[in-house]
Amino acid sequence: MPPIISISNLSKTYASGFRALNGIDLSIRRGEIFALLGPNGAGKTTLISIVCGIVRASEGSVKVDGHDIQNDFRAARELIGLVPQELTTDAFETVWGTVSFSRGLFGKPKNPAYIERVLRDLSLWEKRNNRIMTLSGGMKRRVLIAKALSHEPRVLFLDEPTAGVDVELRRDMWRLVRSLTTSGVTVVLTTHYIEEAEEMADRIGVINAGEIVIVEEKAELMRKLGKKQLLLHLEAPLTAVPAALAHYGLELANGGAELIYTYDSERERADIVALLNDLNHAGIRFKDLQTTQSSLEDIFVSLVRGQS
Structure with missing residues (x-):
């Protein structure tokens, strides 16, 4: 099945000379x-602004x-719903009126x-007759999402959708996202809350300095x-x-009371049994052990630092 969005050699250089995107393929x-x-x-x-027709690409x-x-702008734009970062809507319009108007625009x-x-x-629903100006920041964010969904788009862009909003809205939004994907809607999101991407995303792309680092x-x-x-x-500090034991690359922590062994999660053999045997032969005893794995945030930071 062909992709819903195809991006080829996309670049953007602003009038100031700043190159925001450099040959994006996605x-x-x-x-x-x-x-x-x-x-x-x-x-x-x-990148999102170009796909949504807000910014014009330089190349690609x-x-x-x-x-x-x-x-074929009209046909492409009709398929897209966008929830922007900024709260921009008519303050004097009602919730029902502004969402209905957005549907009519298409x-x-x-x-x-x-x-x-x-x-x-x-x-x-209980706020449908309220003017936008009377709503809280979280409620205004909900209205933006409703406006983006008003024309039944097949692709929904969420640009930092939960920045500065309450936990309740975040849960409501992710529940809605899950229900949308079951009906075939594609969701593309940018977020600073990496735990959300870790929980929700099927695939992850990392962009840095205008280039895709990994997908x-x-x-x-x-x-x-x-x-x-x-x-x-x-049991006793070292x-x-x-x-x-040098070949294991072990590290001491907590004043020598803890021993850390780092290994690649992709390796079929981590040599843990061999390590424990060697520790025993060396007379090093331990009273407890635990394992941890890198989070998506750890991976993201390492990818960005590695490119800079």
Whole structure:
């Protein structure tokens, strides 16, 4: 099945000379949740803005379900819903009015039942007759999501959707995202809350300095780049790692009371049994042990630092 979004050799240089994107190649699969991670200024918002038709690319092409975003703009844009970072909507309009108006902008016929369902899913139904100016920041964010969904898009872009919002909204939004993907909607999100990407995304892309560093299935990314550690709590502190154990690359911590063995999670054999046997032969006893694995945040930081 062809991808829902195809990005080829996409670049963007602003009038100031700043090159925000540099030859981006990326394909987004139908029905997936794709998380785009990157530090501030990496090019995330520029990339999304180009796909959504807000910013014009300097080079390259973008197709949404086969429709070129420049040559077939209307058809491409109709397939996209965007939840921007900034809260921009008519302060004097009602919730119902602004969401209905957004649907009309795309030439969609009135569908009160659909609008009601969206508002109920976002816990906005009781506020449907309220003016936007009377809502809290979290409620305004919900309205932006409702507006993005008003015309029943096939691709939903969420640009830092939960930045500065309460836990309740975050849960509501992710519940809605899950329900959307079951109906075939593709979700692309940028986020600074890496734990959200770790929990929700099917695939993860990392962008830095306008270039894609890596695109990988989340589970495969964790398997390939994740590191595991075995932490041994020693019965008696060590002042140094014995020379006979040097090839394990062991580290002492907590004043010599803990011994850390770091190994690659992709390796079939981690040599843990051999290590424990060698420790026993060296007369080093431990009273407890535990294992930990790199989080997605650890992997993200290592990827960004490795490129800079």
